[in-house]
Structures are given as structure tokens and as C-alpha cells.
Amino acid sequence: MKKLIYQIPTDLFELFVVELNGYGLEIINKDEENTIFAIYAEDSEVNSLKSAVNEIFEDLGNGKIVLEEDLQEENWEEKWKENFKPIEIPPFIIIPEWEIYKENELIPIKLKIAQAFGTGLHATTQLVLSLLPKYVKKGDSVLDIGTGTGILAIAAAKLGASKVKAIDIHDKAVEECKINAWENQVNIDCEEKSVEDIDDLFDVILANLQIDIFRKYFKYIPSHFKKYLIISGIFKDKEKKEFLDLAKAHNLEIVEEISKPESPEKSEDLWYAFVLKHS
């Protein structure tokens, strides 16, 4: 197991996280200027991880490696757990499986494993979680595109969706989705599949992806939902405009728009989520 320590300007960090899809990332220090973080990787994965990170750094025009360390297996397990604390996103509370949960009015989503994107910490996930109670009704069928840990699919199932499917292109994410669904005692069909291969019709579709994926694959989504399409992962006004044009071109209208700043210090850098329906 290796620990790779990187540095990137703080204003590019969130974009980096979205691009990388969050595998085993730990923030070591974050200030106004720079964020220093570690990524953990099996020895067999180190080279492919390094080139993926370098590619993103090149795309973003900044970022560098600071240190590479060898780690014991147990270390990695403990490090990951240390950084994962319960987080409340009403009506849900995301809790790591090893935390003792005291019953309260929030709906618990237990994550046994969260190395894929979807710990509930990111604004894009939180936006969708806060929209779900209004748009997912008992008995609805729901598809979660790009499920990561399975967090949104589990939330939909806990709200009473009857048939929930979750897809992701990463086999590790699909594995995590299955484990986390089991941990929450909900029935989710987690499958390794990409957007363009959706082959069913759902009441509601959730898609927390990113603009370059929507640019390429959005056209495959609208014909597969009946009631609502909930989109997240749209960053700042330029992407918002591009996404809204895309939605309009597919005869979709906005039912609701919400946003959340990337961080309290950066209130002008907004992540957007949209609820859409057929016009």
C-alpha cells in the first residue's frame, strides 16, 4: 500500500475531487492558498493512479506530488476511518458503520465502505439528498447514475422507492454500492454500466455527474424517466448555462433549482442541482 501526498491550489481542489471520483482521499491541510492531501493506493494500482492524477493536474493547469510513502495495510484502514465522521443532511444522517447510532428523527444511511465518491461530504451529494424527499415517493422506481458508494440510491430506497437501480462505470463503486445496500438492509440492483447503456424506464432518475459527462452522454438520459430527473455536479455559471441549454434542447423544463457554495469562504463559487421534467 502506498500513500501519495499531493498539493493543489485550494480553488482547484473541489474540481480535482470530482474529476478523480474520490478514491481514498484524505485532506492533510487546507488553507486559502493550497490544499495538501493524500491518496492511498494498492501497490498494483499506484502507476495508473499517478497517471490519472497527473492527467487531471494537466487539465487543471496546476498541482504536484509532494511525497510518496510505503504503508502497512492496517494503517490504511485506520486512516480512512479516522476521517469519516457522521454528517447530517436532513432528513438524512450519514454514519460510518462503526459509529454507534442513537435513534433520532433523521433517516440513517450507514456506509460500511466509502472509498468511492459519495461519503456525503461533497456539496453535489448534499444537494441531491436534500431534494429527494420532495420528489421520490413511495413505490417510485428510481435509477441512480454514477452511484459511487450507493449513497443516493440507498436514500431513495429508504424513502420508500420500490425498485432502485444504481449504475457506475467503476467496478469498485459497484462493489461498495452492494456492500452499503446490504448494510442498510435495502434492496438495490447495483450494476457496472455506463449512461449510454441504460435500458429501462424509471419514475425518477438521479445523476450526480459532471459537465463533461453530461456533454457527452446527456442525450441518453431523458427517454428513460417519467416524472423527474434530478441533476447535480454543475459548477459555476458557465457550466450552468451550458447545462440549461442542453436540457432545453431535450425539451426539459426546470421544476426546481438549488445551489450550495463550494465552501463558506467561497460563497460565489456555487454548485448547482436541478429538478427537471418533460415539457
Ligand SMILES: C[S@@+](CC[C@H](N)C(=O)[O-])C[C@H]1O[C@@H](n2cnc3c(N)ncnc32)[C@H](O)[C@@H]1O
Ligand atoms: C460525482 S460522483 C457521484 C457519487 C454519488 N452518486 C454521490 O452523489 O455522492 C460520480 C460517479 O459517476 C461515475 N461515473 C462517471 N462516468 C460515468 C458514466 N459514464 N456512467 C456511469 N457512471 C459514471 C463515477 O465513477 C463516480 O462514481
